[in-house]
Amino acid sequence: MVKVDGYEVPEGLYYTKDFEWLKIEGDKVRVGITDYAQKQLREIVYAELPSPGTTIKQNEPYGTVESVKAVSDLVAPISGEILEVNTEVQSKPELLNEDPYGKGWLLIIKPSNLQGELPNLMNFNQAVEWHKTLIK
Amino acid sequence: MDENRKTQLYGVHQKTAKLTVFAGFEMPLWYKGIIPEHLAVRNSVGVFDISHMGRIIITGEDAERFLNYLITNDVSKLLPNSAQYSVMCNEEGGIIDDFVYYRLEKNKFMFVSNATNREKDYNWLVKNAKGFKVRIEEVSDSVAMLAVQGPNAEKTLQKISSDDLSKIERFKCAPLRLADVDVLLSRTGYTGEEGFEVFIWNTPISNPDNAVKVWNAILDAGKPYGIEPCGLGARDTLRLEAGMCLYGNDIDESTTPLEAALGFVVKLQKDNFVGKEALLKQKNEGIKRKRVGIRMLEQGIPRPSFEICDNAGEKIGHMTSGTFSPLLKCGIGMAYVPTSQAQEGNILNVKIRDKFAKAKIVPFPFYDPEKYGYKRKMPPP
Numbered sequence: 001m002v003k004v005d006g007y008e009v010p011e012g013l014y015y016t017k018d019f020e021w022l023k024i025e026g027d028k029v030r031v032g033i034t035d036y037a038q039k040q041l042r043e044i045v046y047a048e049l050p051s052p053g054t055t056i057k058q059n060e061p062y063g064t065v066e067s068v069k070a071v072s073d074l075v076a077p078i079s080g081e082i083l084e085v086n087t088e089v090q091s092k093p094e095l096l097n098e099d100p101y102g103k104g105w106l107l108i109i110k111p112s113n114l115q116g117e118l119p120n121l122m123n124f125n126q127a128v129e130w131h132k133t134l135i136k
Numbered sequence: 137m138d139e140n141r142k143t144q145l146y147g148v149h150q151k152t153a154k155l156t157v158f159a160g161f162e163m164p165l166w167y168k169g170i171i172p173e174h175l176a177v178r179n180s181v182g183v184f185d186i187s188h189m190g191r192i193i194i195t196g197e198d199a200e201r202f203l204n205y206l207i208t209n210d211v212s213k214l215l216p217n218s219a220q221y222s223v224m225c226n227e228e229g230g231i232i233d234d235f236v237y238y239r240l241e242k243n244k245f246m247f248v249s250n251a252t253n254r255e256k257d258y259n260w261l262v263k264n265a266k267g268f269k270v271r272i273e274e275v276s277d278s279v280a281m282l283a284v285q286g287p288n289a290e291k292t293l294q295k296i297s298s299d300d301l302s303k304i305e306r307f308k309c310a311p312l313r314l315a316d317v318d319v320l321l322s323r324t325g326y327t328g329e330e331g332f333e334v335f336i337w338n339t340p341i342s343n344p345d346n347a348v349k350v351w352n353a354i355l356d357a358g359k360p361y362g363i364e365p366c367g368l369g370a371r372d373t374l375r376l377e378a379g380m381c382l383y384g385n386d387i388d389e390s391t392t393p394l395e396a397a398l399g400f401v402v403k404l405q406k407d408n409f410v411g412k413e414a415l416l417k418q419k420n421e422g423i424k425r426k427r428v429g430i431r432m433l434e435q436g437i438p439r440p441s442f443e444i445c446d447n448a449g450e451k452i453g454h455m456t457s458g459t460f461s462p463l464l465k466c467g468i469g470m471a472y473v474p475t476s477q478a479q480e481g482n483i484l485n486v487k488i489r490d491k492f493a494k495a496k497i498v499p500f501p502f503y504d505p506e507k508y509g510y511k512r513k514m515p516p517p
Contacts, residue, residue: 045460068170
């Protein structure tokens, strides 16, 4: 893991410019929001997430996170069917601030076209470079 | 290049706060975070820089008569070293601004306007001053202003003053020294809590030392109470929980004080004042819509402009303010709804993006006044 000006960017994940991360776990993927996203939102008080079984599409909104002051769309990093939703972040949204890459994960998805869509995401090195441009 | 206005404490904020632009001023949004700052004020004490607000001094033998002609509340009842909340309206009864004003001496008043209305208020006062022997002086830029709010505000300030602050009653003020600086201290605020506002005279932005000195002394004195410097984020959530209006959101020139549930500052028995006829007419005919408190029963935060719908899904009004309440841990806000549906306890729907979420009309303040706010009966935790 590296820190770009205080923002954590772990290795081994894929990233979108909508501030989400994606981790490949066998034939499934786990997704969440980045450290940069949670630090921009701060004090997240709600996470509105779809139910398991819902189909989501890459680059389309699937839910929202809200802080005291702001609302932000969650945008799907990949297409597929939602297998699992992290119900713990719904009851304890502060997990998104405390541990965005760990306990603050949002969904486990069965991707429908992983190989086709993965090139649309940034790998670790690209994400580090992109984070540097965000800070400027 | 840099067009934003700054307050006397900008140097401090720049180093310690996340900044935002409000009413053209670069102001602290938060230091530690909205929630901890909010809770510090509800449970103990917090300090705010509110130097961005407008301050206008009105003097002269006609000062009382002039203000009584322009504002809706009754100036004649106000004693020196006292403050009062009021609004002033246009001829149609629309609110020009809401504000607290002070009677400093028999013929000397200070008017504290919303930052967004600084120029508008000054111009409105000057425009209406024809025929009155008054002098209207805009002093905003040479006076810094702080708010020290919360159940431990008095204890905090007492440590840096040799005057007995317990003698200053609510909505009273007194000239005194705080941290060896000449100030006007008033027991007023915008949080619903016990607390004070501090006017630091002769402190222009070019020489902000007195403001910095008082700010630091307050933070130091409040340390044992866990004082937090607070930004505009917490200022907004605190005033919302207390049910207080924000000009530009909850009231403006298209709303009247009667619709805004501010009838208590409208003294219709007074002699002629600007907007009286329109307000009298509206009072006799009955208001068609009313500002109410909205508390979410389901998940979701009602934000300004979100639609309010009845149980048939018909739009009946809209939110004017809304936030997550750090104290109640749910969405709260204000809305205008038809008078026929404005009764407390009425269940309505707030359209949050594409979904309806149930909400209830509740009285102001949103919190239990026995436990929080200046009327609290229980000691702070």
